[in-house]
Amino acid sequence: MSFLNRIRLAFAGTFQADVSTVNNDVRHFDNATFKSSFQELPEDNSANGWWNPMGSGAFRLLDCRVTGVWYDDGSFTDDPTKDPVVGMLIGGSNDRTSGKMVDLDPQYQVVTMLWGLDVRLTDDEGATSFRGRYQPNAMRDGWPYRNLNAKGDAASSATFQSVLEGVSWDEGSAKTSRFLRELRATTTGDRLSIRMATFGFCDKPSDARYTLGTVVGSIGPYLPGEPSSFVLGRRFTPAANPFMSWNGITFFSGLVDEKSGTLFLDLSNALPIVDEMGSPHDIGRLSVGILRDPTLPEKTAVSPDTFEELVEIPYREAGEKGQAPWVSRTGGVFAVTLTPDQVALIKDHPIALVSRGPVTPGAPGVGPESCLDVVAMRESEGGLLVCAEPEVHRIDGAGETSATLYAARYGAPLGGAALQLTQSGRVQAQQVAPGDDPNAPTAEIPDYGWPEDALSFSSSVETSPEGKAELRITTRPPGNPRKYLDGQIYVITYQCSGQTKAVFPFFEAIALHVRDAFEVPADPTWSDIEPIFTQYANLYPLMSKRIVNLSSPSDVKLHASILKLAFSLPITDPNYMPVTRDLSEPKRQMIVKWLEKVERGGDAVLDAAAGAQPAAPARAQARAQVKAQAKARDAAQAEAGASTTGGSRPRFPGKFTSTTGGSRLK
Template identity: 35%
Template sequence: MSYLDFPRLTFAGRFLSDVPTGNNDPGSFGSPDPPQPSWNAYGCGTFDLLGCKVTGGESGPGQPLAAGHPALGLDVLTSPDQASAKLVDLDPDWQVSTEIWGLTVRLTGPRGESLLSGRFRPAAFRDLWGRGGDDGGFDMMSATFVSVLEEVAYGPAAAAVPLLAELRDCSPERLSIRFTMYGITAQRCTAAFATGRLTGCVGPWSPGEPLSFVAGRRLDMGSLTSETSFGRSVAVVRGDRLVLDLGNAYPFAASPGPAHPRAARIDVAVLPGEQVQAGDVLPPGADVIDIGTAVLLPSPPPSGVISLPLPPQAAHALESRPLALLVADAGGGRRVLSRETRDGLYVRADGFVHRVEAGARATVTLHARERGEPAAGVTVHLARVLGDASVLTVPDSVVTGPDGTATVTLEAGDPHGPRPGLDGVVEQVAYSPRRNADGTLDLDGSGIDPSMDVIAAHVRDAHEPPAEEHLEDAVQRILAPYATHYPIMGEHLVNLGDLDAVRPWRAAMLLALSRDITDPNHMPVTRDLSEPKRATILRWLNGLPAAPRAMARSAPPPVSGVLPPEPKLVAARDLVARGLSAARHLSGDRGSE
């Protein structure tokens, strides 16, 4: 089960993405010149949900939430009593799988009463693409985060919302959740700076399912027009229903909002066979079995999720034939806009982003599905992008077991500092269920984006603990780059490049550096510090006297371990408080829903 199953809630609003951009240029590390600030040099990594409310859902198959349902309009929030969640890149050399860390998601009632809360398992975005065609800008970029909510708790008031009771009964420990984010504003000095649009879904989750994607029927990229692509999507068959997620698939007309007019109506159908490819035009009378139509204009269904009745003939055909999306063609036929992966085979890595110490191991689970069902005995081929220069040892291939999964073990060597100013190296391991005659991976029709759908690992350099007489110099070398590339600390707290300024902050530094990496208070926010280097800093801090010895700035050191709120988070929440949230701030359209 996943967020595409029943019962399901959808929600929409905005999000804050206060990512630091002073560390975006890998070439600036190890350079005496200051880094290029890019669009948000003083970002602090904060992620938050802004003005998000429940917009729809289904209490059961074919039972959408009707007007007046007690779930509609409920607030979807983050935790009020902990530090904000963080958005984090793996490395300056790998910024295409940004992760959310330290997030708690809450559902509250009209009086602020807690109905549901859960801890968002750290997950990276996937299926990043530009939804505006060739002319699309930064605000047209869109991606999807899929994860699970853990440690789920229901408040007493949840009993008044039957759908929540149904969720608790069918999935008591974990819930599946999806965010689709797009339309971020990078224009400074605007009210919406560093914020964007968000749609989401919450539904049940069952053991054995992936944690970071839906193992359903994957529909590959297609072309709506010669200049405009149509994104990837996923569908699941549940009983006599087919549920399709187009939330990150349809392109926009111009600015983020309404769908492109050519995508106003999209037919969902079963193709005659594997020989029909995306872009082919099917004449009237072709052996196509129609399931239904996705209507995206004047507004798409909530969160872009379409639930259609599945005729028995179509259900039978889907056991051996590909699912597809069709649009009307000028000649009277229908053009295949997007279709299911070749032979219905779909392989994807779960938990594909890793931070690995030299000499350590990491494991990745691969899931294989055929026509949406677990595929046993599938050989998945692996290839290190760096080839023989790689410091990772991985098998050439793995074979899926009865449950359609296989485990890949990554064994990391010591990179020996190949990048001046940056720790270790970023490794990529590509995978595919097919291989070409020359031994390279065959990704044609796989639903895999070769530039991003890889296993990504930041392998850290080995670090020998320094002798006591060299300890302070070692700490200085480790902390100094953070002062340069993460200047918000120096602006509001302490200059990390000045150890005399750091000493009064000993208690707060010990608190942050000792936190688990999943904790929102974890330091560094960028989560790129190796464990041996973190141990070196902690060793130095523990050797300092408990009382501050000197003050390097007028601001007093913290006494409680509570750090000041992030400035953009305060501004963004004020934006919502002043009423510039989902509906009003989206120029009056429902394109975000």
């Protein structure tokens, strides 16, 4: 049942996404036309390096507090005197660097993933109750218009659902916390389920919340056979708008637990808000119930004969003065207990949200201006849900990968379903770019999605009795169609036979980065390495200006050992290089092979490339240079601020004040 379980905790607080925005513009990947101004903040009408060129790629959870816990019997507490977990911190590692937020590609930035993120439950003194490593999964249900009083990134929201792997527990904590005892007894395989919803992000360098946003989350048990990145349950979809219903509700998921007779709705990313804290936009009374007439569409009036109301959803509750919005206090999860008759009815009837609103003109018996209780959002037609996992694939040249497709009807596995697969095809000059820019990059914007014959897969598959089907995809090298970018991006959409695309979020698809073929040279030289390193030096000025300049032969030689370590780490490690995760395995092997050669003493091409720069500096000079660089980094970090949660030191805006150890989120 994933995090939609009677046993769950809710948390809320702040996240930091210190992403580098130089690589948001695909044209910045062209070494031949790259300008130094692309590493600077916007100025006048020039976008330059966009809003955060000095970003580190870090993703952090900051001052996130447990706001409440639910038990297996359905009871709840937000009182820390009744369960010490309430008020504890949900944060990152205290002995590793931060996690990293990574897009698949500059031309496909809608499947962002978190890599190397540790998640811990701790008290204010840092004692850990449990910890686990967040399994990288792509964000889902991206919504660009959630905050009605903002635009761009500030208006957007999304969900990150995954599992925490390798979970370890503190034996003593369970003795004092009923919640931890029940959670540990219920979960399986050293895993926990987690979902985070992010919104209210600030991308203005002059703002005190620069690179910060609001996060609400839920953590619950993981049960065998569950998908890790989505809820295999009930799916709610807007009727026509690609992002939201007539009154502003977007895609969300629910689940019915027949054993406990509980309906869960994940509304963490579903309802419109009016500020960065998640204060709700008032869309009137909102209730949930069962459509006795399964044919009723959105914006149609309901009656006791056609709709069985269960309960009103208290999404507008603000509680006592100064208390956080409902979405923060609950993690956005709403649960209601069903009667046995309702459990039976809901097995083959759609669930719907109902609110006061105008009826669709022409509805029988009402005038065009009538305002009644109408369907605000309902389950997809026939209760169908189709989803794929994993959503993102990285493949080197000629290779093979597979994805599992799941199909369900009203939350139950749907066997024998015919699923159709379609390749999206060529997309011309796709680029998310500001408007008129006198200093715009001059590189040609490439097309993606071609050549289409680089992919081979079946156009249809049938689900097993368990509602699953395996899609096998084989690839061939695309032949460098994007020139200055390695490989090509491909997209495969899926649907049940007869379904419409309208029931899927705009970017619900399988995305692949198929890299170009490459053969590791027998004796790689700086000439082989330079184009790759120069590109990363351009795209990550934080590294090239403050740590190691990858475009400088002498600087690379000085730091060869630490670079070799970073390029030798597993892709899931937070210190993996490159942070973009877009380097093919053969090219990574070439870089490591070359760095090992440099460690042994040499590369004549490297020394020649250094030109007038000193060859290998004397030992004392080398030590002095390293110390000077470390001093400069420390000074920069001290100026930016330091984390109070342990571990890596985040780059905060000067006005940001941590509340860790201070006041709790009410």
